[in-house]
Structure formats: C-alpha cells, structure tokens
Amino acid sequence: MRWTGFWIGAALFLVLAYASTFMVTNTFFFFVGYVMLQFVVLATAWNILGGYAGYVNFGTSAFFGVGVYTAVALFKAFALPLPLQILAAAVVGTALGVATGMMTLRLRGIFYSIATVALVIILETFVVNWKFVGGAAGIQIVRPSLPSFFPTYEGMLFVVAAVLVVIAVAVARYVEGSWIGRGLRAIRDDELAAECSGVPTLRLKLIACGISGALMCAIGAPNPMYQQFAIPGAAFELPYSVSPLAMALIGGTAHWIGPVLGALLLSATQQYLSVTISSELSLLALGVMLVLFVIAAPEGLVGLLRKVGLFKTGTVRPSNEKGKGT
Amino acid sequence: MALELTVSGVEASYGAVRALAGVSLHVGNGETVVLLGTNGNGKSTLMKCLIGSVRPTAGMITLNIDGAAHDLTRLTTEEIVNLGVALVPEGRRLFPKLTVEENLMLGAYRSAARAKIADNIALSYEIFPVLKERRTQLAGTMSGGQQQMLAIARALMSSPTLLLVDEPSVGLSPLLVSQTIAAIGDLKRRFGLTVLMAEQNFNQALKIADRGYIIVHGEIAYEGKSRDELANNALIKELYLGAAAH
Numbered sequence: 001m002r003w004t005g006f007w008i009g010a011a012l013f014l015v016l017a018y019a020s021t022f023m024v025t026n027t028f029f030f031f032v033g034y035v036m037l038q039f040v041v042l043a044t045a046w047n048i049l050g051g052y053a054g055y056v057n058f059g060t061s062a063f064f065g066v067g068v069y070t071a072v073a074l075f076k077a078f079a080l081p082l083p084l085q086i087l088a089a090a091v092v093g094t095a096l097g098v099a100t101g102m103m104t105l106r107l108r109g110i111f112y113s114i115a116t117v118a119l120v121i122i123l124e125t126f127v128v129n130w131k132f133v134g135g136a137a138g139i140q141i142v143r144p145s146l147p148s149f150f151p152t153y154e155g156m157l158f159v160v161a162a163v164l165v166v167i168a169v170a171v172a173r174y175v176e177g178s179w180i181g182r183g184l185r186a187i188r189d190d191e192l193a194a195e196c197s198g199v200p201t202l203r204l205k206l207i208a209c210g211i212s213g214a215l216m217c218a219i220g221a222p223n224p225m226y227q228q229f230a231i232p233g234a235a236f237e238l239p240y241s242v243s244p245l246a247m248a249l250i251g252g253t254a255h256w257i258g259p260v261l262g263a264l265l266l267s268a269t270q271q272y273l274s275v276t277i278s279s280e281l282s283l284l285a286l287g288v289m290l291v292l293f294v295i296a297a298p299e300g301l302v303g304l305l306r307k308v309g310l311f312k313t314g315t316v317r318p319s320n321e322k323g324k325g326t
Numbered sequence: 327m328a329l330e331l332t333v334s335g336v337e338a339s340y341g342a343v344r345a346l347a348g349v350s351l352h353v354g355n356g357e358t359v360v361l362l363g364t365n366g367n368g369k370s371t372l373m374k375c376l377i378g379s380v381r382p383t384a385g386m387i388t389l390n391i392d393g394a395a396h397d398l399t400r401l402t403t404e405e406i407v408n409l410g411v412a413l414v415p416e417g418r419r420l421f422p423k424l425t426v427e428e429n430l431m432l433g434a435y436r437s438a439a440r441a442k443i444a445d446n447i448a449l450s451y452e453i454f455p456v457l458k459e460r461r462t463q464l465a466g467t468m469s470g471g472q473q474q475m476l477a478i479a480r481a482l483m484s485s486p487t488l489l490l491v492d493e494p495s496v497g498l499s500p501l502l503v504s505q506t507i508a509a510i511g512d513l514k515r516r517f518g519l520t521v522l523m524a525e526q527n528f529n530q531a532l533k534i535a536d537r538g539y540i541i542v543h544g545e546i547a548y549e550g551k552s553r554d555e556l557a558n559n560a561l562i563k564e565l566y567l568g569a570a571a572h
Contacts, residue, residue, distance in 0.1 A: 179435070179440075182424075182428055182431055182432060185421070185424055185428070186421050186424065186428075186432045188423075189423050189424060190419055190421055190422075193415065193421065194432065195379060195403050195404075196377055196403060196413050196415050196419065197407070197412075197413075197432055197433050197435070197481075197484075198404055198407030198408070198412075198433070198435045198436050199404075199432055199435050200435060
C-alpha cells in the first residue's frame with residue numbers, strides 16, 4: 001500500500017485547516033466543521049470493528065461518553081492540558097475496548113451487538129451518579145487561556161479535530177492493508193474457517209476493539225471544551241451510537257474512504273437540515289438515507305463510485321451486505 | 327523431524343447425539359493414513375477434535391514432535407496450528423469474498439510461517455499454476471476444483487508437518503477427485519508430510535494410502551495394516567456395495 005500520496009494529502013488538509021483559522025471569520029464554520037470531523041473519526045473508528053470484522057457495535061456513544069468524562073475528570077482534578085486529556089482518553093478507550101471485548105467477543109453476531117447496547121446504559125448510569133464530574137446535572141467547563149498561535153478557540157478545536165481525523169484515517173488505512181485487516185476480513189467471511197486456518201481470531205478482535213475504542217474516546221475528549229459544558233445525557237446520547245454506524249454503511253465499509261465520505265455527506269446534510277428546518281428532522285434524514293442506501297447501494301458510496309468507474313482500487317470487494325453468516 | 331499422532335479412546339458428542347464412541351488410531355511419521363467411512367460416521371468430528379474446534383468428552387489425543395508430547399485436547403486451534411498441524415476442511419471453507427492471494431496469506435498466521443509467506447506463495451503458484459492466474463479473483467467465484475486446490479494450498483501456507491484432509495472429494499467430478507487425491511499424494515512426497523485423510527471415496531483414497539481405518543457409527547470397525555488388506559476386506563464390500571458379509 002502506498003503512503004506518500006496519503007501523507008501529502010493529509011499534510012495539505014492540516015495546513016488548510018490551520019490556515020482557515022486565520023482566514024475564516026465566521027465562527028459558525030468551525031462549529032459545523034468540528035462536528036463533521038468528529039463524526040469522521042467516530043465512523044472511521046466504528047468501521048475498524050464493524051466494517052472489517054462485521055461485528056456491529058451499538059455502543060459507540062459509551063466510548064464517546066467515556067472520552068468526554070475522562071477529559072472532564074482530568075481537567076477538573078489536575079487542570080491537564082487538552083493534548084494530555086486526549087492521550088489519556090485514548091489510553092482509557094483502549095482499556096475499555098479490550099475489557100469489553102474480553103467480556104463480549106465470545107458472543108457472535110447479534111449477541112455481541114446487544115451486549116454493546118448494555119455498555120452505554122451501564123456507563124451512563126455510572127457517570128450520572130459520579131458527583132465529582134457533575135452527576136446528572138452536568139458541569140460547566142471554563143476554558144483555559146488560548147495558545148498564542150491560534151486566533152480563536154473554535155479554530156483551535158477545529159484543528160485538533162482535524163489532527164485526530166488524520167490519525168484515525170491513517171490507523172484505519174494501516175489496519176486495512178495489514179495482517180490485522182486481512183484476518184478481520186476472514187472473520188467476517190467465515191469465522192470458523194478462519195479459526196481452523198490458525199487465524200488468531202480472538203486476539204485480532206481484541207486488537208480491533210482496542211484501536212476502535214481508543215479513537216472513539218480520543219475524539220470525545222475535546223468535546224467538553226467545544227461545548228463548554230458536559231452532561232451525561234448528551235455525552236452518551238443515542239445519535240453518537242447510531243450515526244457512525246449509518247455513516248460507515250452509507251459510505252461503504254470495505255474501504256477506509258467509505259466512512260470518511262459517509263460521515264462528511266451525512267453530517268453536512270444533518271447540519272444543514274438542523275439549521276434550516278429542525279434538528280429532529282435531521283435524524284429523520286439519517287434514517288431515510290440509510291434505508292435508501294441499503295436498497296439502492298448496499299455497498300455504499302464506495303460501491304456506487306466503483307460501479308460508475310470513478311473509483312478504482314485493487315479488488316472489487318463486496319461489503320457484508322448479507323450480514324454476518326452466523 | 328519425528329512426528330507421531332496417537333488418538334486413544336476419543337469420545338465426542340453434539341448435545342445428546344454421540345458422534346464418536348471411543349476412537350483409537352495411530353499415524354506414524356511420514357505415513358499416509360486414510361480414514362474411510364460413509365456419511366455420518368464421525369470422520370469430520372474426529373478431524374475437528376484433532377484441530378481443536380470440537381472438544382472430546384473423553385479420551386486422549388497426543389501429538390509427539392521430536393520427543394515432546396503435546397495433548398491436543400487441551401490446546402486451542404491456534405496453538406495446534408502452531409505445532410505444525412493444518413486442516414483442509416470439509417467443503418473447503420474458503421473465504422469467498424477474499425481474493426485467492428488473501429486466502430493463501432490467511433493460512434500463514436502461524437509464527438513459523440509468517441517469515442516464509444513469499445516463498446510459500448511462490449510454491450503454491452508453482453504447484454497450482456491456475457491459482458497464480460487467478461490470484462486477484464475472489465475465491466467464491468472459482469470452480470469447485472480450483473477451490474479445492476486453493477484450500478489445499480492455504481493449508482500448506484502454514485508449513486505444516488501433519489496435514490489433515492477432510493473429504494477432499496466432496497462436490498467434485500470424478501476426474502477432479504482423482505486429480506485432487508493425486509495432488510495430495512505428490513505434496514506428501516515432495517514435502518515429507520504426514521497425512522491423515524478422511525474420505526468416503528474408497529477407491530480413490532486407496533491410491534495414496536499406506537494403510538487405513540474404517541469408521542462405522544463412531545467406532546473403528548476395521549484396521550487395515552496395508553493398502554492390500556484394506557482393499558480386500560469384506561466390510562468395505564458390505565458398506566459400499568450392500569453385500570452381506572459372510
């Protein structure tokens with residue numbers, strides 16, 4: 001797999017993101033941009049387990065929420081700077097991912113998915129009862145002073161999200177092309193056969209869970225700074241679980257670009273509808289688009305682009321449109 | 327490398343259904359041993375016990391490698407594969423939505439084989455040239471015979487010393503069955519493998535067998551100490567031709 005082009009693109013993207021903090025004066029741009037990039041990270045992270053291995057995780061919001069509250073707790077206790085909050089959240093996310101994996105990954109198919117739903121409820125209940133981070137009432141975050149090389153707070157958070165996007169996509173791209181991705185695809189195709197061939201299935205699923213969890217938690221960490229408050233009801237909100245899944249499916253799960261495209265398309269549509277009509281309608285749009293894509297383009301945007309010949313990489317690899325055969 | 331597989335008194339069941347009722351057999355270094363039997367007599371269950379995907383309820387499976395004994399009933403599939411055991415499963419069980427080359431690479435997770443991936447792939451292509459022509463094709467879109475070749479090549483990717491083959495003839499035309507069995511015989515000679523093959527196609531299996539066993543209702547009903555002994559025993563006629571044994 002060639003990386004030169006990818007890194008040039010990534011560098012260009014980061015330079016543009018940084019430059020925009022000086023050039024764009026409308027802060028609304030950064031509000032919308034931040035949310036879009038946040039979903040790119042979540043969808044990409046979800047796809048590492050859900051897309052490559054076919055293990056559908058309904059607990060993205062659990063990881064996101066834990067990222068949010070790791071940051072809140074560390075900021076309140078030690079006034080840790082944002083980069084360290086993100087790093088700590090990634091470590092907590094890895095541990096949470098691997099621990100959840102160890103408890104649930106022996107369950108196959110739909111049973112694993114049900115277990116991940118429970119995770120959201122358990123962790124949210126825990127945070128609701130944790131007074132130090134504000135409990136059910138939430139907590140106000142007073143932003144620390146802004147580093148001098150950023151003109152605005154919104155701009156800085158936008159750049160932070162952009163950096164996380166580059167990290168998440170690079171990790172997903174690496175996993176996809178490596179022995180890990182190959183093993184995960186084998187698990188999705190036929191887990192029993194993979195096991196019989198000597199593929200270390202449990203270990204690979206745990207690695208995927210850890211990576212996915214780390215990225216989800218990491219992107220949760222800057223969120224309290226962005227919102228200037230944190231409340232369990234919002235941090236563990238259902239859309240954080242449903243949207244990344246829908247975005248990855250709409251974009252296409254077989255290729256790393258799929259979740260990126262899906263997240264950009266879907267979150268842009270949602271933001272547009274929230275502003276012009278209502279935020280409830282944006283959720284409806286998500287549902288409608290998911291249904292449309294499942295019917296008309298089961299391999300997502302990537303599959304659609306391939307069909308018209310605009311996208312060519314390696315093998316035409318059908319995504320798991322038939323679901324997991326277990 | 328000296329290798330010896332000893333199965334003694336292995337029992338296994340699926341819920342209330344007993345599939346193996348005390349199977350004992352032995353495979354010596356460099357031998358090709360066949361396990362003959364018609365459908366539903368426990369051949370595949372025994373193969374699954376050997377690779378660790380079905381746990382026996384009683385009995386011992388011991389693999390001796392260079393004097394070190396390993397109890398396979400206590401090891402995971404991954405650990406068994408790491409010892410140098412590879413299974414060509416019944417019905418091939420390829421990864422249909424992955425390419426031929428990816429299927430091959432998935433056979434090479436064993437740490438001893440990971441460094442030799444390029445060599446082993448080249449070797450697979452040399453043995454089965456059709457796989458090279460089709461290396462970017464999805465495995466599920468190939469013919470049955472090609473899939474069987476891929477399944478065998480995938481098993482060889484782990485550089486095994488003991489090759490387990492479960493019913494290579496399933497779903498293949500008579501000509502392909504004969505080619506597949508011949509290929510297994512060639513590979514065995516070429517790499518000095520020890521082979522245990524479960525098969526119901528008695529005539530084809532005998533072509534490469536040194537000796538073998540006949541399994542009936544989860545028990546070893548007959549042990550043939552040579553190819554001739556196997557070929558000329560009455561039980562085979564009874565099982566396959568329906569003639570009463572006198």
